[in-house]
Amino acid sequence: MLIATPQSMHFAEPLALTSGASIRAYDLSFETYGTLNAERSNAVLVCHALNASHHVAGVYEGQAKSEGWWHSMIGPGKPLDTERFFVIGINNLGSCFGSTGPMHTNPDRADGQVYGADFPVVTVEDWVNAQALLLDRLGIQTLAAVMGGSLGGMQALGWTLQYPDRLRHAVVVASAPNLTAENIAFNEVARRAIVTDPDFHGGNFYQHSVVPKRGLRIARMIGHITYLSDDVMNEKFGRQLRSAVAGANEGSYLYSTQEVEFQIESYLRYQGDKFADYFDANTYLLITRALDYFDPAREHGGNLTKALAAAKAKFLLLSFATDWRFAPARSREIVKALLDNQREVSYAEIDAPHGHDAFLLDDARYHGVVRAYFNNVAQEVGV
Amino acid sequence: MLIATPQSMHFAEPLALTSGASIRAYDLSFETYGTLNAERSNAVLVCHALNASHHVAGVYEGQAKSEGWWHSMIGPGKPLDTERFFVIGINNLGSCFGSTGPMHTNPDRADGQVYGADFPVVTVEDWVNAQALLLDRLGIQTLAAVMGGSLGGMQALGWTLQYPDRLRHAVVVASAPNLTAENIAFNEVARRAIVTDPDFHGGNFYQHSVVPKRGLRIARMIGHITYLSDDVMNEKFGRQLRSAVAGANEGSYLYSTQEVEFQIESYLRYQGDKFADYFDANTYLLITRALDYFDPAREHGGNLTKALAAAKAKFLLLSFATDWRFAPARSREIVKALLDNQREVSYAEIDAPHGHDAFLLDDARYHGVVRAYFNNVAQEVGV
Numbered sequence A, B: 001m002l003i004a005t006p007q008s009m010h011f012a013e014p015l016a017l018t019s020g021a022s023i024r025a026y027d028l029s030f031e032t033y034g035t036l037n038a039e040r041s042n043a044v045l046v047c048h049a050l051n052a053s054h055h056v057a058g059v060y061e062g063q064a065k066s067e068g069w070w071h072s073m074i075g076p077g078k079p080l081d082t083e084r085f086f087v088i089g090i091n092n093l094g095s096c097f098g099s100t101g102p103m104h105t106n107p108d109r110a111d112g113q114v115y116g117a118d119f120p121v122v123t124v125e126d127w128v129n130a131q132a133l134l135l136d137r138l139g140i141q142t143l144a145a146v147m148g149g150s151l152g153g154m155q156a157l158g159w160t161l162q163y164p165d166r167l168r169h170a171v172v173v174a175s176a177p178n179l180t181a182e183n184i185a186f187n188e189v190a191r192r193a194i195v196t197d198p199d200f201h202g203g204n205f206y207q208h209s210v211v212p213k214r215g216l217r218i219a220r221m222i223g224h225i226t227y228l229s230d231d232v233m234n235e236k237f238g239r240q241l242r243s244a245v246a247g248a249n250e251g252s253y254l255y256s257t258q259e260v261e262f263q264i265e266s267y268l269r270y271q272g273d274k275f276a277d278y279f280d281a282n283t284y285l286l287i288t289r290a291l292d293y294f295d296p297a298r299e300h301g302g303n304l305t306k307a308l309a310a311a312k313a314k315f316l317l318l319s320f321a322t323d324w325r326f327a328p329a330r331s332r333e334i335v336k337a338l339l340d341n342q343r344e345v346s347y348a349e350i351d352a353p354h355g356h357d358a359f360l361l362d363d364a365r366y367h368g369v370v371r372a373y374f375n376n377v378a379q380e381v382g383v
Helices: A124-137 A151-162 A181-195 A198-203 A213-227 A230-236 A242-246 A263-278 A281-293 A296-300 A304-310 A328-340 A355-360 A364-381 B124-137 B151-162 B181-195 B198-203 B213-227 B230-236 B242-246 B263-278 B281-293 B296-300 B304-310 B328-340 B355-360 B364-381
Strands: A007-011 A026-033 A043-047 A086-090 A143-149 A167-173 A314-320 A345-350 B007-011 B026-033 B043-047 B086-090 B143-149 B167-173 B314-320 B345-350
Touching (some): A007 A124, A026 A124, A043 A124, A086 A124, A124 A281, A143 A151, A143 A364, A181 B213, A181 B230, A198 A213, A198 A281, A213 A263, A213 A281, A213 A355, A213 B181, A263 B181, A314 A328, A314 A364, B043 B151, B086 B124, B167 B364, B181 B213, B213 B263, B345 B364
Parallel strands (some): A043 A086, B043 B086, B167 B314, B314 B345
Antiparallel strands (some): A007 A026, B007 B026
């Protein structure tokens, strides 16, 4: 059993942000697994998506059910093998799992209030910069790989452009070179649900001792719909009635607009409630905005090939056939732009039924591809 | 110019509902266009979807911009030609455009309060029954056709099962034999946004002189995302910034989580605001539930072929390639079940880019198919 130990690092130097603002001082929460070799060549940074954290793998001492969010992928003997690699997970700035974020004290205020809505907008580029500073402190100049799924994949891609000489490989899973209008639209509805919740108080709900749970629930329900494929929803829930599952009144409609009638409703409400209990509303706004803003081609007139010319890493890209949030076509755009630049790219489109969520699940072919890729990386870096 | 004149009919006899409840007395708003012929053979009923009404075609006297919701399809010389057919639009019970609904006085209450949340759950079957009663009053025994798109198509299908001898043709556009889990999921998120809006007051917001606009806005924004295709959203909005459109600060991000940054956000907020100004929150719950509940195969163990055995009408089905809400595969399920029963079916899958919304738009091939079909219906009924 891999035991994880959360750590924290303080940074007293201000971090300049893409927006022009800066964060005066900050802490980054992180975890590491495995051992850094003498050559310091076997470090792999794993970047997280919307609602995950630095707790990537293993469990906390005495908490058997506290598995890291990518524990099926990362650990001893797993596709990303912590017996060969030194794996690092870092909680991003603005998140709500330990690193400096909206619920922490704003050093620019004399009254000791938390940032709340005043936490500056952070971008994928800013996160990558902060991650690089943490790696400096850990004495790691060059990463064997940066790996991430979804928004985490955008960070891996960002690494290849911002620090092309500091990583050998980028593993970009279920990601995209930017969001489509539909992706932005779903983010925007979720944000409006949060911002218009009367308990949001313009982002300063902490001082009112309330949480905009209504908005967070709606945001999470929308999210869950986009994480799953239509097929897997039909297979898991279909039109199954809750009454049929409960065994009472089997198969009869309740004829109610507000009661839970279908199992899918029960599932979504449960996911919404759970999320609203732990996730920070300002963090939700910040992270969905980081997703919206990511667009490396933007400074190159929309030309992704030009944008990726800076990358030097070797790439593995993975997509999932039923992912309609970040569809395979979006990964193929990245693959094409890299090939235009004569970069070394491996690409696999996995025929998993689970939609976007597939990147977190244990699919044999998916894990096989990642395992084989990291075997090669291991040979390359001599572990 | 076709001038529309709204009418209303009062029904003093209670209407028994599928749920077991009943509506004690009620009014139905309707409009008719064209002239009923002497044989009373040229009547076509047009059924509406979620947010439409009996105002199907034409304009109101002196209101040039008051076109009916299907005016591109229905009118003099149009695919459904009101110079040949007598077209009837009826506002469904529980809606908010004139027929008895949640904002009307509840006759079961001594205090004169409106129904509000007490308006009974109505189903597609109930609507069809009420429509049949109105046709009785108009002296129309047999319809040349029943036509509808989306939820309206479900009513057309319902007609063929509940009153198989009262219609010759059913024209079912962009519809489905039932909702998928994903369809229900989107409805449920929209309902939760409305119900958890503090201004909803358990459905009795009328007495508080407020409207749950926050919830209605979110509901409408979600709806709009599902009405459009990913492609048409990218084409219309893409990642275009509002600042670029406004001409100020061209192409620069504002770096804000709450300001409108992208054009798609501006569009969705505008649609949400507009909808919240006129649509009734209880109606939204009722109509989305009617969608959820529609499932003719349900009483036949999920076997659609058995369910459609009762139908005698001839059918035209139409679907749109980019409609991911009611995808072509759903229409094909209906086509297959009808063919299993040796019914006469025409089917066209239209390659329009607009998603579910295409059924309301003016596409040449789509309108050509409908026009040709109604030419045949006209010959059949002698007009």
